[in-house]
Amino acid sequence: MSLYGKNIGIALTGSFCTFDKVFKEVENLIDENANIYPIFSNNSQKINSRFGNAADFLNKMKYMTGNDPITTIEDAEPIGPKKYLDVLAIVPCTGNTLAKLANGITDTPVLMAAKAHLRNGKPLVISISTNDGLSMNLKNIGLVLNTKNIYFVPFGQDSPKGKPNSLVAHTNLLKETIEYALEGEQIQPVIVSPY
Numbered sequence: 788m789s790l791y792g793k794n795i796g797i798a799l800t801g802s803f804c805t806f807d808k809v810f811k812e813v814e815n816l817i818d819e820n821a822n823i824y825p826i827f828s829n830n831s832q833k834i835n836s837r838f839g840n841a842a843d844f845l846n847k848m849k850y851m852t853g854n855d856p857i858t859t860i861e862d863a864e865p866i867g868p869k870k871y872l873d874v875l876a877i878v879p880c881t882g883n884t885l886a887k888l889a890n891g892i893t894d895t896p897v898l899m900a901a902k903a904h905l906r907n908g909k910p911l912v913i914s915i916s917t918n919d920g921l922s923m924n925l926k927n928i929g930l931v932l933n934t935k936n937i938y939f940v941p942f943g944q945d946s947p948k949g950k951p952n953s954l955v956a957h958t959n960l961l962k963e964t965i966e967y968a969l970e971g972e973q974i975q976p977v978i979v980s981p982y
Contacts, residue, residue, distance in 0.1 A: 788966040790819040796872045797823055798897040801830035802879035802916035803838040808958040809878050813851060815962055823852040828897040832858050863896040867903030874965055875904040875911050882917030882924040889927040905936055910968035914940040920954030938968040943979045
């Protein structure tokens with residue numbers, strides 16, 4: 788499927804160690820002539836970490852996409868009634884965001900964007916990145932996997948010996964996952980060998 792002219796929301800949450808990979812995949816989507824609308828969670832737009840400064844991430848996304856990042860719940864809400872996104876991807880999706888999504892909590896711009904987008908019956912893609920995916924968050928993964936219009940980027944353990952409960956998506960499969968999701972299909976396999 789061609790992504791030419793598709794309106795794709797890219798929502799970033801606070802798994803900062805994955806941001807370099809996310810920006811690379813955003814470049815790939817732009818190369819496919821997709822229109823990218825960035826959305827930042829509260830933490831991803833404010834926390835400076837060893838992986839970079841929040842302001843730099845915001846500015847880089849604005850420069851790459853030509854669109855101002857959505858940074859408030861108020862600005863994310865119109866995604867629903869305006870219906871301008873073809874697909875929304877939460878990449879990376881932290882365990883915290885996943886848990887809230889699974890339980891209907893809408894307290895960040897990313898979660899409001901997801902709620903507003905899902906009400907239109909359009910695909911939501913999850914690119915998981917969580918240290919407790921095989922412990923406390925496993926039940927939430929199960930709930931969300933079984934939810935209509937939600938699709939997962941294939942994921943696996945990123946450090947089976949060092950962090951046995953940690954799961955991370957194979958971000959390099961984001962484009963293909965989006966293509967499948969736009970056709971109403973989950974890319975397979977969902978669970979892949981260690982990262």
